Amino acid sequence: MPLLLTKLILMPLVMALVTLAGRRWGNKVGGVIASMPWIAGPILLFFILEQGKDFGIRAVPGILTGVLSLVGFCLSYAWLSRRFRWWLTLPIAYVVYVLVAQVFTHIHLNLLVVYGLILVCVALALWGFPVPTNQSVPPRQLPYDLIIRMVVATLFMLTITALASLLGPTWSGILTPFPIITSILAVFSHVGQSSNGAIVSLRGIVTGLFGFTTFLFLQAFFLREFSVALSFGLALCINAVINLVAVRVW
Template identity: 60%
Template sequence: MNILFLKVTLIPVVIALITLVARKWGNKMGGLIGSMPWTAGPILLFFILEQGKSFGILSVQGIMTGILALIAFCYCYSFVSQKVSWLPTLLLSYGVYAATALLIKHLDLNLWASYLLVISSVLLALRFFPVPTVLSTQARRLPYDIPIRMVVATLFVLLITGLASVLGPNWSGILTPFPITTSILAIFSHMLQGSNATINTLRGLVIGLLGFTTFLFLQAFLLREFSIALSFGIAFVANSFINVVASRIW
């Protein structure tokens, strides 16, 4: 199958499904489902298909750095969204994402240290995550909002995978968890339902990062021994199990 065709069909479908889940089961569940590797998993797959399995394995270290930056993005957006509108909140959160990524990359941690730091950061973020002041109001909807979300997400994926050969595995990995789906969920919930809905969405997403991180971390080991399909399948089961347990705890 043509890889470009896969990129422009798989990602839009994923974004549409996540949006529909959030509408049916609420913002927290939408965030939790959105944290699954629907975008990062395909990006890693495209790295492997276009650059080789070794490139994909080497990118996992950068992915851990990117996830730490994603946690910082979620916390910043949730906190700042209580004060200002979506655009300055988004720009500031992107700045925090970039600063965190640069700082962690400078520390040059190994894979195991990075993984443990991510898990600890998720737990710390949940401990101090902003609390919604009121229940979310009934959602407003923009005309054609699902197609808009689908197009934006697809363009992000095309950009990141297109630059992979130039950036190399480490920086490509850092950009893999870039808040593509997260930004879309945050912006639309912020615009249409307000800060409280955004906080619920991003808190659900941060909860899901426990499984998301494990899925991507396992690829550094599974891809050395198994096929892509089996590696992704085993890690996806682990991801789903962790998400179920985490959602019951938090």
């Protein structure tokens, strides 16, 4: 019961904070903030608390594979949003996510190689991102959007952690960075600010993946040596520093 209560409290709070930060500082900064391990971190933590630390460590390679899929999702959604509405763009981008995940589940690479590959893919994705047009669209905020975001994020958290024992560490890991916050930000930006809003938000998220990937990569080593709290705390600080640098560079 305490774990369930924690999930029910944590996820709506995280989603609300990310949404309000985006409204306060803009889509790009909001995207970078959203890329922090707000969902992947707690899901990994719940894996450890419910399935054991070894399960969490073994889930890290799968989570990193999921980051590659997340890059594919963001890039495909950004390009497709210029031509299609959200209800067609979103499922196609989800298909891209799953296809990339399927490919890399059959390719067994060293953890360090996967980490380097992700960093290269993130840099290439940023280089290949579409440029927002000069067309100005008055922002439009949907009714109850904050509540919808909070409910969806919470349901996803509950579903993934509940299925962890059935899916095993690999697919549980792959689904951990599933673009739930990313989807919510992309769709609401797309609807409220046209494709320009979605592109800027998604570019911010991809920029933040340098730090997010490093956070996950470090867990494979920190969790073996330190407590869960110290492992997460150290990696989160490193994640934040990398994000600050990445925002200035990209």
